[in-house]
Structures are given as C-alpha cells and as structure tokens.
Amino acid sequence: MAYMTTRRSRPGRPRHVPDSGTASPRDQILDAAARLFVSQGFAATSTREIADHVGIRQASLYYHFAGKDEILVELLRKSVRPTTDKVDKIRNQVPPLDYETALYLLVLVDVRTLADVDHNVGMLYMLPDVTNGEVYTEFRKEHEELAAAYADLASKVASEKVLEGVSLKQLGNMLIQQVEGVISMRAEMITQDTVRRISCPEAWAIASSCLRICGVSQDKIQAANAVAVEMLDDFLEDRVREPA
Template sequence: MNTQRAHPGRPRLVPATTTATPHDQVLHAAARLFVTKGFAATSTREIAEKVGIRQASLYYHFAGKDEILAELLQRSVRPTVDKVEQIERLAASETHETALYVLASVDVHTLAEAPHNIGVLATLPDVTSSGAYDAFRSTRAELADAYGRLAAQVAGPGIADGPEPRHLGEMLMHLVEVVTSLRGIGVTIDHATADAIASTCLRACGISDDRIATAATSAARLVGRLPDMP
C-alpha cells in the first residue's frame, strides 16, 4: 500500500469554491501587489504565490507581467469606452448635458468598481514607462475624445472658445479620476459622491445648476438601462 501523502498546496488567494476563474485570480493577486508594492518591484513568482499556484502555471494564463498589467489597465477604462456608443444612442432624445452626465457617472462606476483601486496604476512612473502602457494610452484617448465631443456641445460662453474639445475632455477625465484618490484614503464611492463628481463635470463646462439638476434626473433613468450598472 502506498503510504505517501500528497503535499499540501499553497494557500490560495481566492478559495477554491469561488466563481472567479484562475485567470481572474491572477489578475486580482497582481492588482493587489502592483498597487501596494509597485509594478517593477513585483515578480511573477510573488503573484503566483499569492494565488497559490506554481509560477509555471501562471504562464499558462499570461505571457508575462507586462501582459497582466496591460489587462489591468484596460479594466480601468475599457468598460466605459465600450458604453460610449450606447450612451450617445440612449441620450439622443435627451439633452447633451444628460449624455455627458451619464458618461461621467459610468466612468465613476468603472473606477469605483475596479479591483484594488487599479485606476491608480496609470499614475505610477514604472507603469507609464512600460510597454504595457501604450495600448492603455490609446484607449484612454478614445475616452478623452468622447468627453470632449459631448462637452463641446454643452460648454457655456468662454469655455467653448477656450480649450480644444480633446483638452476639455482630458480636463473632465481628471475630475472623474479623483475617484482613485478618494478610494486611496478610504472614501466609499456611493451614489451621492458619484452624483457630486458628475455634477462637477457639468459645472466645469459652465452649465447652470438648474440644468445640471434636470440632467441628473434624466441620467438616473438612463444609467439603469446600461449593462453592468446598478
């Protein structure tokens, strides 16, 4: 009779009963390490150990650390970009202010739900200098264009004659990206906070408070019709 006992496996980051796939378990472990330790300081061995798999098994899911980072960066912006066309279509019968409010609300949701506050990765020097950042930069530019396109249609006097639409879009994106800073200090991004950020975006375009209130009411109805939104 074989009396050998199987060696116990490494403790897993996510219990075996979870619905998360091994692919997502690697992403979550990497996200936590990249945010707390930094991208350059984290090895694939550490990521594998966090998940509870062999380092060789990690390469079954990802070619390397850069590929993991690239997907994490996309998860902080791609969910919003993928909804832009639908937002513009849903808001076609509404005001342009409503469309911009919805876009900002969706973007806040994307950053608020991103695991381990991965939105902060895009601000780290060792990330922005990596090859993985290039695809993210392109996707982020798509989002800036969408913000700028909508903002140019609602901007008040003086603002409309100021920054180019793309630059105005970048400014609004920076307003929304305060979400990562708030999460970093432990602030919960609830509906009231999300509404305050979206309202600030419209206010920065010179929109009056009464028109912002109308846009907020319409946006609340439209947001619920978008996929993966509460």
C-alpha cells in the same frame, strides 16, 4: 455575425493545484497581481510572487499570460473598457439633442467603473514605473479614446466662453481628470483590505462639476441629473440590484 477566434498557444502548463474559489485561474491571477501592483509597485512585483499568492506554479501563470506586462495591460483596461464599451449606448439611448444628460450619464458610468474595479487599479496610473514603461503606450490609446468621447459631448454643451479658453482636447482631458479623482478618494483606506466607497451624492457631485466646467447652467445640470440617474441602472448590467 459571430466569429470564432483561435487562442494563441502559450508556454507553461495549466493550474497545478486545485482551485480554492469560484473565480477562474485567470481571474485569480489578475486579482493577485492587482493587489500586489497597487500595494508594492509594478517593478517590485515578480510573476513568481503573483503565482505564489494564487497558489500555482510560475509555469502555470505563463499558461494564461505571456508575462507581467500583459497582466498589467489587462488590469489597466478594466478601469476604462466598461465605460468605453457603453459610449455608443449612451449616445443612442439618451433623448435626442439632450447632450447634457449624455455627458452626465457618461460621468456616472465612468465613476462607477473606477469605484468598482478591484483593488483600485486606477492607482496604477500614478506609478512612474507604469506610466514610463512601454507597456503603458498600448493602454494610453484606449484612455485617449475615452477622453475623446468626453471632448465630443463637451463640444455640444460647452459655452462659447469656455471654448474660447481651451481646445476640445484639453476640455476632454480636464473632464476625465475630474472623474479620476475617484481614484484618490478610494485611496483613503478604512482598513488594510477595504477601500472607501463612493456614495451616490459624491458621484452626482462629480458629474455636476464636469458640466459646470463646461459652463452649463444649474437648471440644466439639475435636469440632466434627474434623467441620468433614472437611466443609470440600464448601463450597469453587472451590478447586483437591491430588492425593491
């Protein structure tokens, strides 16, 4: 059943200057904010500066967002939601009881999310002015939801020895931290406006390392890789596929 939602009214006015690109004004604001937050910090960036980068009045920005905090939450969600939205699909489409493949595939999807998000906004996790702020609490719930998905799958594949040493919550956090190494990898700048790309072998290595942390044997890791790589495109609807 479809539901109709009513968009709350916002102060300010819509865009004052003509759009110079194909992206919506809202997306252009998010893009400019991501670039500025990552390059100079959240606290050091004003809504006026974001508006100037987009080419709109500050009042027009407030038509789309209530303020800087709302922009930040939306950007943080872009680094998590594309993965959390696919957790149930992964569980439902992976062969029954093949939890190693499900975990491997979850890692690959998460790596792609972090690798593709504009301006490497995952870097915002590392900024004290972000993580120490009240606005981060709202995002933390979604981040913990993803960690719980990792913990749930890990509970199905982890060896007894591993589970004797750490709690499931700790294990889930260990796995998500392993995946978020992608953020630091992307931070290795090639040029001012280009970040390092994450290769398929690198993504496979991250996924394999997550299964090793759980104590999964190498033969099962290889089997999970073979199935997960074949399934991956079905979970990346927005990806522009290369011609065969």
